[in-house]
Amino acid sequence: MIPRLHVPAALAAGLDTVLPPNATRHVQVLRLQPGAELCLFDGSGGEWRAEVRAIGRREVVVRALAHASVERELARAVTLALGMPANERMDTLVEKATELGATAIQPLVCERSVLRVAGERAERKAAHWQAIVIAACEQCGRNRVPTVHAPLPLREWLESRGDEDSGQRLLLSLDADARPLAAARGDQRNVTFLSGPEGGLTEAEQAFARQRGFEPVSLGARVLRAETAPLAALAVIAALEAAA
Template sequence: MTPRLHAPVELAAGHEADLPPNATRHVQVLRLQPGAELTLFDGRGGEWRAEVLAIGRKDVRVRAIEAMPVERELPMRVVLALGMPANERMDTLVEKATELGAAAIQPLVCERSVLRVAGERAEKKAAHWQAIVIAACEQCGRNRVPPVHAPLPLREWMASLEAGDAATQRLLLSLDDDARPIAAARRGGTDALFLSGPEGGLSEGELALARSRGFAPVSLGSRVLRADTAPLAALAVIAALEAASSPGGAA
């Protein structure tokens, strides 16, 4: 399989460029040789067929050969806003959400959150998760790199939201009695903003705030899923629903 590397450099047919440090290390670890073929993507869409020209101790020079307008995104934007699970579970959540097609991830600090970060530590966490996203894109074939925003307190994030619009459906993962199954609540063809709580769930005040900002409660069933499982399951459900409703999709 041709190696896929994220290379946010200027690419044009016949253009030569030095790979950034992360991609350079990848080429060296794979022990590629001059003449080896690569697939490069800058994270903004499409990819390039390229070849290795030269490999030094600290740099790798490549030449772009052909642009390939390949897209592997979901037909709609699905943004995950979630109470961060503790320990390494957030790392796995970010990786799998990228593979499943999340358009962006907003980590949140909620009243019942175990993991609490702010300031410089929050920025470092976001940078760490962004690196995981890039690696996941290289592996799964995505050519658009979804951003992982710096963690914010839930109420601060809520205050920053603009008024709802018909193009984006706001959904709240909930166990409340009035929560509808995602398949029943979902408006096909619209973007989605999913809100999911941390290990202890959202507080009553946070739930009320979410509802007041237009988030409709939806359910994944009667089982209580972990904080790192629920948003991934919701993302997978939406992806499956859209695939089934698209031309040529399953009935």
């Protein structure tokens, strides 16, 4: 398989580019030689056939050769807004959400959250998760890189969403009035899923989310873990698109 690497700079035919550190290490670990073929993507869409031009101890130079307009995105832009699960579970959630097609991920601090971060630590966490997203894109074939936003308190995030924001707002819920997710499918181009942390959202948090336009939807009678529910929702959206 031809190695796929992300380059955080605009690519152009015939342009030589120095790979970023993570991509450089990847080339070195694979022991590629000058002339080896690569697939590059810069996140703006499509991918580039490229080749290794030079390999040094600290940098690798590559050249973009030809662009292919290949897209592997969902038809709808999906944002996951979720109460962060603790420990490595958030890392896994971010990786798998990227593979399943999420466009953006908004980590949230909720009343029952175990993981609580703010300020500089929140920024570091977001940067760590963004690196996981890039690695997942390299693996799964996506050419557009999802954005992981810095964690925010749930109420602050909800208040920041204006009524004029377009798109469907869905709240993953076990409440009796929650519609099955498949039945709540809308025709908007954007959809945001709100999902709680370990222990779920409190009644007050759910009520405020409903006030902000979030419709409760259900994934079934079983209680899914905090890191499972948003991935299941994404999988439903992807399956519905594939069947359409």
